[in-house]
Amino acid sequence: MITIRSFFILCVLALLVSTNLWAQNKPLPLIPYPQNVTTGTGAFIINKQTVMVLPPGKKYLQEADLFNQLMANTLGSPLKYGIQPKTNFIKLVTDPAITTEEGHHLLVDSKHIVLSAKNAAGILRGIETIRQLLPAQVETRQSTAEKQLVLPAVQIEDYPVYAWRGMHLDVSRHFFSVDYLKKYIDLMALYKFNKLHLHLTDDQGWRIEIKQYPKLTEEGAWRTFNNQDSACMVKAKTNPDFIIDPKHIIQRNGKTLYGGFYTQQQMKDVVAYAAQRHIDVIPEIDMPGHMMAAINNYPFLSCEGGSKWGELFTTPICPCNETTFTFAENIFKEIFEIFPSQYIHIGGDEVDRTSWGKSDACKALMAKEGIKTTAELQSYFINRMEKFFNQHGRKLIGWDEILEGGISPTAIVMYWRSWKPNAPVIAAKNGNKVIMTPGSPLYFDNIPDKNSISNVYHFNPVPEKLNAAEAKNIIGAQANVWTEHVPTENRADYLVFPRMTALAEVLWTNKQDYDGYTERLNQSLARLDALNVHYRLPDLLNIGENNVFTSQTTLNVTKPLAQMSLHYTTDGTEPTATSTELSKPLVITTPQTIKLAAFMPNGLHGDIYNINYQQQAFADPVATLTLHNGLSCNYFAGFYKATKMIPFEKPTGNYIVNEVLVPKEATAPSFGLRYTGYLAIPETGIYTFYLTCDDGGVLNIANRPVVDNDGQHSAIEKEGQVALKQGLQPIALNFIEGGGGYTLKLQYSKDGSAPKDMPADWLKH
Known part of the structure; x- marks a missing residue:
């Protein structure tokens, strides 16, 4: 007869055996994958009796509290902090032998978990590893508490390859709530990113409170619907992700206005939230171009006394008047108070310098300073602002246009223009630190297709023309999300995920294992579901938009995820979860158009595939001709x-x-x-x-x-x-x-x- 106690022991042993077999036969479900992994035998059981052990003075309490939020979600209460018992404890340790920033060692066996690091950032990165080893349900508060959580036995030695592992979000073109910024930060932390670049100002909206210049947000943060909004409204007819977010629409003086801004206190709260997760928030106040939202309310800033659209870009601020520098310096003084980051982004891209060439003030300044071109005049502005930044202990970042006309070797260059492949090479050879963010493949607002994730995963941040010493000036990379056509949080999620996970692995691990990565990505989707991420579903492969057949053909789709269901229509309507299911190969014998989409049990659905079938006879060749190659x-x-x-x-x-x-x-x-x-x-x-x-x-x-x-x-x-x-x-x-x-x-x-x-x-x- 099996007692209850014996039955429980058998269940635990079965669980440990199955966990060990899983660990041996599958890669751990981790993104980015650690540098070194050794799987062990058995598992560690976290339960309500597990003790969290901290270094003296409760060092790493902030990081431990973040972990304990997960424990409270599933166990019903956080783990207790205390003195190390003989077994069943999780210990956080400072290890001076670990010298890499954010590096850490993780030991999981049947008795305990020991997480060691040089500093708090390394501890937090290790906690994110533990988080991914836990089941996805730890991410959300459970109505019924679990009795225990199981971690497979493993030893991990881990560290990042690149110091700058960034994500960007443009909140100027379309505005995003504080809650969404925090969600974005949480997801960055999960995948071990450490830099959040916020594009806070542009022609379409000024999003950060500047107390000395209140009109910047009182007026500059709001607009009537523009051509980007109207383009989104057209797409919203068939895709709700393009609906202009009503949270950011107000009525004022009989007008419907779109916009919003962050108070300084709100942004300080966001910065503190990111700092708890060891993420640095880098603000961008874009100048001298992209300043229409400011110039419209402070017209003295431009050489012409206002701003308008030129052939491509708007009239910039004037670098030839002292009032411009007073304005800029006053703004950045307030920015320095909000953002403790040593890095401040000044933009410096896409400047229409036509008005400078016509300005008497600029002609006089150029003659006085020996400046020959308006490109050099832009460098004069950037270099002067960099000195101001340096006086306040900050480092200037600019888009790669700041190279034109010459820059100091201490400025940091953010490379984005894919069609200027020599720009990062020139900058690195000049001694500038370079952050790689080329439009292809790292502009995540670009429409994804079946190759997008692979293109990101196989991106090499270091240009081929650099030698080993010069390559050290490439400090990392980031992906950018420009939001001209991203009016909702769901749309942002769709564009960023899962591409962000591919970049995470490039910048942290920098080892090529695409098949292993895609397997781990599919395992991780349940966690994104639990975190309410509106991600893009995996592509349905072997589907062409325009197909031909001579007598008949077959539509045969393999589901990339077992829990997917495929549904289609043939009458031109959009497929829904109640449309006819494609559960077996479909024989096509007549010309037609099929609309097909994948659906998940939680309501998430994939892209709609418009599959056209046309019956053709084989095309006859042309008569034999005398031809040349090419x-x-x-x-x-x-x-x-x-x-x-x-x-x-x-x-x-x-x-x-x-x-x-x-x-x-x-x-x-x-x-x-x-x-x-x-x-x-x-x-x-x-x-x-x-x-x-x-x-x-x-x-x-x-x-x-x-x-x-x-x-x-x-x-x-x-x-x-x-x-x-x-x-x-x-x-x-x-x-x-x-x-x-x-x-x-x-x-x-x-x-x-x-x-x-x-x-x-x-x-x-």
């Missing part, structure tokens, strides 16, 4: 909103290309390209072509439309199919670049094979 490429310098606007006559240049790449002669800021010729198709079959464009492109083969990836947008891959007979098939590819860096890539596959680069011997003209 495609013909006509280059048209100029700005074109869409590929149909590219002219057919009088190209700027004509070139022969042996790859589908932008020719090196295409040097204009904006341009269009027309590629024409033939593809030497080696076998009859249904071919899929994958066209990645930034900005836009349209592909036709055999005089049939195959891929429409048109418009002004970031790098997005779209695909389409065409049925081709062996032989020469006409190809026409039109591409536009609107300015700000381009991407063009064309791959193919046949009859469902993996994508490949286009062979050069296929290209003829």
